Amino acid sequence: MAIVLGPNQYGKAENRLVTVSRNGSVHTIKDLTVSTSLRGDLAATHLTGDNSAVLATDTQKNTVYAFAKEAPVGEIEDFALRLGRHFVSTQEAISGARILIDEHSWDRIDGHDHSFVKASDEKRTTAVTIEGDKAWVVSGVKDVVVLKSTGSEFHGYPKDPYTTLKETNDRILATSVTARWRYIGTDVDWGKSFTSIRSTMLKTFADKHSLSLQQTLYAMGEAVLQSRADVAEVRLSMPNKHHFLVDLSAFGLQNDNEVFYAADRPYGLIEGTVLRDDAEEAGSAWYSLPAF
Numbered sequence: 001m002a003i004v005l006g007p008n009q010y011g012k013a014e015n016r017l018v019t020v021s022r023n024g025s026v027h028t029i030k031d032l033t034v035s036t037s038l039r040g041d042l043a044a045t046h047l048t049g050d051n052s053a054v055l056a057t058d059t060q061k062n063t064v065y066a067f068a069k070e071a072p073v074g075e076i077e078d079f080a081l082r083l084g085r086h087f088v089s090t091q092e093a094i095s096g097a098r099i100l101i102d103e104h105s106w107d108r109i110d111g112h113d114h115s116f117v118k119a120s121d122e123k124r125t126t127a128v129t130i131e132g133d134k135a136w137v138v139s140g141v142k143d144v145v146v147l148k149s150t151g152s153e154f155h156g157y158p159k160d161p162y163t164t165l166k167e168t169n170d171r172i173l174a175t176s177v178t179a180r181w182r183y184i185g186t187d188v189d190w191g192k193s194f195t196s197i198r199s200t201m202l203k204t205f206a207d208k209h210s211l212s213l214q215q216t217l218y219a220m221g222e223a224v225l226q227s228r229a230d231v232a233e234v235r236l237s238m239p240n241k242h243h244f245l246v247d248l249s250a251f252g253l254q255n256d257n258e259v260f261y262a263a264d265r266p267y268g269l270i271e272g273t274v275l276r277d278d279a280e281e282a283g284s285a286w287y288s289l290p291a292f
């Protein structure tokens with residue numbers, strides 16, 4: 001029996017980067033959280049403490065900020081590709097990189113050139129994986145909270161001795177969508193694609209009459225693949241944010257689907273992948289990313 005070093009990566013996690021670009025008095029901000037991870041011939045530092053191949057995580061952090069000055073950050077996918085390719089092409093021992101970027105959303109305050117309001121907790125995300133001269137881009141959204149007040153049913157499930165849930169033909173359906181989609185290739189208009197995928201998912205959530213959150217999840221992933229030839233696969237994680245009808249009978253009141261208790265936890269957690277069965281290989285695109 002021998003003990004050996006398995007897969008590993010290292011880098012600087014969650015660099016907080018905010019940029020201001022100016023067009024006269026009209027400012028545009030970008031608010032990013034950037035994580036870098038490098039992979040390669042890194043056995044020596046783990047086994048002997050020889051750091052001759054270890055580009056310091058502090059240097060990786062500095063590179064993020066310097067790159068933001070040297071050229072416009074642009075779309076998060078392009079910034080991540082730039083960073084990842086830089087580390088792999090300039091460090092001999094480094095054969096791969098994983099760059100994660102979350103973009104935090106700010107809205108302009110109406111009619112104001114340089115003041116902004118944080119409208120929601122929603123994030124646009126990307127996870128770029130570089131392996132030698134190959135690159136995979138998995139982009140997504142996090143924490144998109146949606147609710148529909150009708151158009152959702154849940155019934156027909158097995159009843160066992162522990163079942164108390166009542167069947168319903170009309171319930172509130174609410175969730176916080178986290179989705180990642182894997183692009184085919186890197187020749188993509190990232191911003192346009194993001195906007196179109198996000199709106200396709202929201203429209204499907206709204207339009208699809210739901211018999212389960214699982215059915216809604218599949219429909220959302222399917223709609224993305226039907227509308228975007230440049231996407232191979234969509235992974236979705238959707239907590240069921242339960243809204244329970246409150247029993248008002250003790251007060252002589254009948255609750256006609258109007259008064260709900262919005263439960264915080266526990267929550268159903270519905271997760272799934274929708275993919276093209278002929279999609280090109282994912283390589284290491286998903287490796288070490290959260291499963292959903």
Ligand SMILES: O=c1[nH]c(=O)c2[nH]c(=O)[nH]c2[nH]1
Nearest residue numbers: 154165211212213214240268
């Ligand atoms: O859409 C749903 N899917 C479930 O699997 C489930 N389970 C449950 O209790 N409520 C729901 N709703």
